[in-house]
Amino acid sequence: QSALTQPASVSGSPGQSITISCTGTSSDVGGFNSVSWYQQHPGKAPKLMIYEVSKRPSGVSNRFSGSKSGNTASLTISGLQTEDEADYYCSSSTSSSTRVFGGGTKLTVL
Amino acid sequence: EVQLLESGGGLVQPGGSLRLSCAASGFTFSAYAMSWVRQAPGKGLEWVSSISGNGATTYYADSLKGRFTISRDNSKNTLYLQMNSLRAEDSAIYYCANVRPGAFSEYWGQGTLVTVSS
Numbered sequence: 001q002s003a004l005t006q007p008a009s010v011s012g013s014p015g016q017s018i019t020i021s022c023t024g025t026s027s028d029v030g031g032f033n034s035v036s037w038y039q040q041h042p043g044k045a046p047k048l049m050i051y052e053v054s055k056r057p058s059g060v061s062n063r064f065s066g067s068k069s070g071n072t073a074s075l076t077i078s079g080l081q082t083e084d085e086a087d088y089y090c091s092s093s094t095s096s097s098t099r100v101f102g103g104g105t106k107l108t109v110l
Numbered sequence: 111e112v113q114l115l116e117s118g119g120g121l122v123q124p125g126g127s128l129r130l131s132c133a134a135s136g137f138t139f140s141a142y143a144m145s146w147v148r149q150a151p152g153k154g155l156e157w158v159s160s161i162s163g164n165g166a167t168t169y170y171a172d173s174l175k176g177r178f179t180i181s182r183d184n185s186k187n188t189l190y191l192q193m194n195s196l197r198a199e200d201s202a203i204y205y206c207a208n209v210r211p212g213a214f215s216e217y218w219g220q221g222t223l224v225t226v227s228s
Contacts, residue, residue: 001172003154036214038155045205045221046147046155051214089155093213098169099145104154 004029004090004102011108017078020105022090023071028100030071034093037066037075040104041086049088050075077107085109112136112217114206119222126196126226132189132206132219140164140184143209146191148202149221156202159191160209196226 005023012018022029022037029035035053038046048057050066053073063078073092077084090102118130130146146158159180160169168180179192189206203223207215 003156032213034213036212038215040155045218046207046215047218048214048216051210051216052212057216087154091155091157091214096169098171099157099160099209099213101147101155101157 001094001096001098001100004092004100006088006090006102006105008103009106009108011110012077012080013110014080014082016080017076018080018107019077020075020088020090020107022073022075022092022102024073024092024100025071027095028092029068029073029090031095032093033068035066035068035073036091037064038089038091039084039086040089046089080109082109114208114217114219116204116206116219116222119204119224121225121227122196123228124197124226127192127194128196128224130191130193130204130206130222130224132191134187134189134206134208137208137217139182139187144180144182144189145207145209145215146180146189147205147207147215148200148224149205150199150202153202158204161189193224196224198226200224201226 037050040046054066115133145160203221205221208217
């Protein structure tokens, strides 16, 4: 159960777009459409932003979008806003019926 | 309003035990699988364990090596995590969360802090 691979940090200016990658294997990301993304502000619980690769929960801005190609999933945030500054985690189900998270990406809005 | 309220965390000595609880309200608890996810200080999220809605099926992270046991009491709308033989590396905030069929969690508790130290 190795953690999914995410960049440790990304940054962007307000109004710009950024993409966070999440790389796994054919036993997790590549094998299932069960990739989800979570936003976590300091001292807070994670918040679901994307589920089943590209679906957005009610109430989540359409500036957030998700996709997947092969063993790599991606989260794109367009029109960056200062409140988007947070840690982001991807997650996937696995062939062992378990779950695995990525190591997390710190987004800095410059 | 959906609420997940964890309790039972605290300071425990290495080798000791703790039982965490997660009281659920605002949704049909028995209809959902549930998970425990932990986060060590300054570190990322780590999936710990999941349990099916009726409690019949459980899953654990390999790293736990049989030390933790997840359970639930649907009559009390409560999820549990029994943690034995605790180690310093088990120190973390422990979150409970629901699990939808697509393996995602829309509801999270606020977490309970477990500190393993002598």
